[in-house]
Amino acid sequence: MKRSIILLTLIAVVGCASMSAQGRRGLRLNEVMVVNDSNYVDDYGKRGAWIELFNSTFGPLEISKVFLTNDPQNPKMYPVPLGDVNTRIPKRQHILFWADGKPTYGTFHTNFTLDPNRENWIGVYDTDGLTLIDSVTVPVMESNRSFARIDDGVGAWEVRDGVSEGKHITPSSANRIKDTNGKVDMFHANDSHGFSLTIMAMAIVFTALLVLCVCFWIISRIGAKKLSDKKLKSQGVDPTSIKRAERPQGDSGEEIAAIVMALHEHLNAHDNEATILTINKVRRAYSPWSSKIYSLREIPRR
Amino acid sequence: MDFSDFIVTNLNQFWSLTGFANVTWSHVAMLLVGLFFIWLAIKKDFEPMLLVPIGFGILIGNIPFDSTAGLEIGIYEEGSVLNILYNGVSAGWYPPLIFLGIGAMTDFSALIANPKLMLVGAAAQFGIFGAYMVALALGFMPDQAGAIAIIGGADGPTAIFLTSKLAPNLLGAIAVSAYSYMALVPVIQPPIMRLFTTKKERLIKMKPARAVSQNEKIIFPIVGFLLTCFVVPSGLPLLGMLFFGNLLRECGKTTRLAKTASNALTDIVTILLGMTVGASTQASEFLTVDTLKIFALGFMAFVIASTSGVLFVKLFNLILPKSKKLNPLIGNAGVSAVPMAARISNNLGLEYDPSNYLLMHAMGPNVAGVIGSAVAAGVLLGFLA
Structure with a gap:
């Protein structure tokens, strides 16, 4: 009984730990545009505010039932709908939501909008509607500027104008574009002899x-x-x-x-030997499916 | 179209799909390499468990066919049967399974009884980094150089694992090179061991190792895993499986699992790994100047690794008391190649003194070499991936 309780407790602990590990904690707000006059367009050919999410883990992340909101008092404002295959974000990839207040347009159109005249707080809540996964306060910006993390999923944010060097606006793609392996380049440049x-x-x-x-x-x-x-x-x-x-x-x-x-x-000493006699049936029961084993030749012995 | 035209057209089309119509000299060359491997394995008894699957895999991978016909049979064609089997190599999950088997069949007693032998296993890893520097000098990029250099670890699964992460395009050449040189360990190592040791050193008799309790054997995989993986987390897949397999063996309660891991599972994965590695050497990918460079670098890595192991023991002897001196002939075993390298130490020791059995002493650095090469692979992965 005692052993069963210990075992069950252990299984419960491991189960809880793995459930926690499987949560959406790796989901990150990555880039936000509030006033969009001449930038990215949606599937309807319209421009609007957008919010980019990033899967910072190295495994795919299913985000259906996660909540997006712009009001800390109402964490369950926009639940990401179930049943859309596109809500599964591949590892280290991005997904874009249009904050246009038109949820009937599809999964990726939220039921809230962003206000261009004040700071906008945006939060992502886990499926319980209680656990805040990530949040950001977007400052008031001029049109066609985005507020983005410098590196995907981690660290500081900056305002990007889309024109200056390294300040590109990158909806649905990496905030810092990498065309080579930085570590390899570093060793190649600084340690050419090894x-x-x-x-x-x-x-x-x-x-x-x-x-x-x-x-x-x-x-x-x-x-x-x-x-x-x-x-x-x-x-x-x-x-x-x-x-x-x-x-x-x-x-x-x-x-x-x-x-x-x-x-x-x-x-002529012997160890104590177990005096248990075990009889195993070795002959296989006949079955038309296994009968072919009798017709196969044995591997020749050298 | 009349009947004869119809027959001729179809036969022509069929002919264009046959191996005879698509064969090139590079295919013939690779088929000969495959046959040579099979001959080496069967007639010369060089690592037959590895070279027969690899050799036949080379034959499988080099049957010429029209790759534009959409037959989906080539190893590099997504969704083909060979491609699915090759996933274990390209995604790197065969090597950890092999390591599970190695752990389940390895007795670490010699190492536990004489822990200082671990340092010999560490010293032999100089082969990896010596080859890394030469590979850089030959113009390889650091990630490619790291993948090539790991051949010096004399550990096929580790080489495949690291290459699949750092330089997948070199996988065929590196895997074949690593396994070929492992098979050639009895040819490569003895001259080096003779060259760097004196007759007096070869006659050193080492104190028999003490008996190791079961508790120590159980503690070893747990502590070994925690310590090495805390230092090098990137070695987790290999080291985790190695020590896990060893715990299955030593704990005394999971004999069935240990038996499966060390026999059936290892055999299955060895068959698949060997065959797919062989098949990955398609002539178009394999027969390049880089492959020749890789073979040369691999040979050099083995030589450096063996040399540094032997020299390290000699150096170590300078600080050891006379009663605890090590026979430098066990230094070569620091390159993994379990248990072939240890057997060579033993055979060479017996050649000079028929009563000097070095096998168990050499098994210490030998299994330390497995750990060392996995740690080295983890380090390279951490730095370059």
């Missing part, structure tokens, strides 16, 4: 194995002491009465094997 990486990597490899070595040296000391204590006790000697230097060393595996072999040879 010395730095070699030194760092070897230091890490040595450190990892050295830590393991020290750890097991300590464990093996404890293990050896326990074995030595056991040996002394079996000889009727109190281990605490013997100095460390005078303690007998543990037997090696080879010594133990030799002793066992000697016992076996000279005393």
Whole structure:
């Protein structure tokens, strides 16, 4: 009974942990445009305010039933509808919602709008309508400017005019465009001979194995002491009465094997053996599906 | 169209789809390579478990066909059967499964009894980074150089895992190179071991390792996993599965799982891994100058790794008391290649002293090499991915 309770508790804890891990905590507000006169158009050919979300995780994220709102007092303002395959955001990808107050236009059109004349607070709530996943306060901006994170999903926000270098407006795409692997470029530029990486990597490899070595040296000391204590006790000697230097060393595996072999040879000794007789049926029951096994040739033995 | 024209047209069309109509010299060359691997495995007994699947995989991957016909049979054609099987290599999930099996079949006792041997396994990883520097000098980009260099870890699954992440386009060449040199360990290592050791050093007899309790064997995979993965989280797939497999083996309560992991599962994954790696060497992708460079770099990585292992033991002996000196012939085992490299240490030791059995001592650095190469792969992945 006690064991069952412990097991159930453990399963419940693991279950809760995994449920939490599967939540939409990786969803991020990524870029917002409030006044859109000459920027991106929707499927109806109309321009309007838009909110970009970003899946910052490395797995796909289903966002149906998540709530979008511009009012902290009303967290359940716009529930993302169920049943649309496009609400599944692939890893590290973006999705765009039109804040045009026209939810009948489709899944990605919210039932609220953004006010160009004041700061707009925007929040994303989890499916319970209580847990705030992410929020941002968008300042008042001129038309056709966006408020965006500098890097997708993390860090600071900035106002982008769409003209200046690095201030591009990027609906449904990465805020910082990467055409190469930054790490590789860095090593290529700064460590063309590979010395730095070699030194760092070897230091890490040595450190990892050295830590393991020290750890097991300590464990093996404890293990050896326990074995030595056991040996002394079996000889009727109190281990605490013997100095460390005078303690007998543990037997090696080879010594133990030799002793066992000697016992076996000279005393015809045996270990205690389980006297359980098990009878297994080995002949397969006939079935037309398995009968072909009798017609297959055996693999030749060399 | 009359009957004869109809027959001729269709036969011509059929002919255009056959291997005879599409064969090129590069296909023939690769088919010969595949046959050579199979010959090496069956006649010369060089790692037959690996080279037979790889060799036959090369034959499978190099049957010429018209790739524009839309037959969806090639390994690089999405949705083909071979492509689905190849996913385990390209997405990198075969190697961790192999590591699960390795963990379940490896006895870490020698290492636990003599933990300082772990450092020999670390030293042998110089092969990886030596090859990395040379690969950079030959004009490879750092990510490609890292993938090529991991051949020096002498660990096929690790090489495949890292290459699938860093340089998938070089996967075929690197995998075949890694497994070929692993099979050639008995040829490559002994001359190096003889060159860098004196006769007196080869005769060193090491103290027999003490017996290791079951508790220590159980603690090892848990502590080993936590420590190494805290240092190098990017090695998690490989190290996690390696230590998990070992815990299944040592805990004494999951014998059935350990048996499955070390026998049936490993065999299944080895078959699929070997065959698909072989099949990935399609002539059009494989026969390039870069492949030759990769083979040369792989050989060099093995030489550096073996050399650094042997030299490190000699260096280590300078600070060890006389009674605890290590035989430098176990240094080569720091490159993984389990258990072939340890067997070579043993054979060479016996050659100079028929009563000097080094096998269990060499297994220490050998399994440390597995851990070391997985850590090195994690480091490269962390720096370059």
